[in-house]
Amino acid sequence: xxxxxxxxxxxxxxxxxxxxxxxxxxxxxxxxxxxxxxxxxxxxxxxxxxxxxxxxxxxxxxxxxxxxxxxxxxxxxxxxxxxxxxxxxxxxxxxxxxxxxxxxxxxxxxxxxxxxxxxxxxxxxxxxxxxxxxxxxxxxxxxxxxxxxxxxxxxxxxxxxxxxxxxxxxxxxxxxxxxxxxxxxxxxxxxxxxxxxxxxxxxxxxxxxxxxxxxxxxxxxxxxxxx
Numbered sequence: 001x002x003x004x005x006x007x008x009x010x011x012x013x014x015x016x017x018x019x020x021x022x023x024x025x026x027x028x029x030x031x032x033x034x035x036x037x038x039x040x041x042x043x044x045x046x047x048x049x050x051x052x053x054x055x056x057x058x059x060x061x062x063x064x065x066x067x068x069x070x071x072x073x074x075x076x077x078x079x080x081x082x083x084x085x086x087x088x089x090x091x092x093x094x095x096x097x098x099x100x101x102x103x104x105x106x107x108x109x110x111x112x113x114x115x116x117x118x119x120x121x122x123x124x125x126x127x128x129x130x131x132x133x134x135x136x137x138x139x140x141x142x143x144x145x146x147x148x149x150x151x152x153x154x155x156x157x158x159x160x161x162x163x164x165x166x167x168x169x170x171x172x173x174x175x176x177x178x179x180x181x182x183x184x185x186x187x188x189x190x191x192x193x194x195x196x197x198x199x200x201x202x203x204x205x206x207x208x209x210x211x212x213x214x215x216x217x218x219x220x221x222x223x224x225x226x227x
Contacts, residue, residue, distance in 0.1 A: 032104045044126055051124050051136050057076060059148055083117070179193050194219070204218070
């Protein structure tokens with residue numbers, strides 16, 4: 001299949017020229033565009049999640065030789081979570097080249113954390129299959145570099161941190177309310193609002209309630225910390 005100019009530009013931003021361009025096309029093709037003759041990115045996403053995990057585990061061990069498993073685990077989770085993958089995807093313009101079905105296009109799929117995070121993992125897998133582990137490792141370390149450096153700060157559990165902040169202010173714990181749910185049953189998108197008693201609130205969406213709650217708590221924590 002021919003590679004579009006947009007995909008060529010994305011490949012340049014990615015810093016990897018594919019020997020097999022069909023891998024890149026597959027990586028950016030969402031399930032809503034699937035057909036008997038067109039593969040989607042779900043299998044690559046599965047592989048990319050594992051490649052990303054191995055790269056991050058190695059990077060964390062190298063960055064802090066004295067860290068315990070208890071210290072490494074939350075740092076690892078902060079680096080590989082879907083929201084982080086989606087942030088990286090946005091930085092390299094991955095959303096602009098996603099191949100989406102009409103329903104996902106109409107519902108803002110290019111901005112959804114779940115779709116962007118999945119596609120980012122699929123792209124990592126595409127590089128791995130195309131050029132091997134070292135190429136995939138170099139890509140991940142380059143794209144995640146600043147996050148690896150500040151991971152100690154990012155590893156705080158947002159819901160716990162927000163609750164501790166509220167308690168420190170003499171306020172009741174925050175509440176979490178599901179305000180919307182979209183997408184198909186097999187891949188729902190939840191919108192959760194984190195609320196404080198004083199009326200301050202923040203919303204976030206993700207592919208699970210837990211992820212959405214964490215993201216909403218993180219957004220609200222940033223608001224109260226900056227107040």
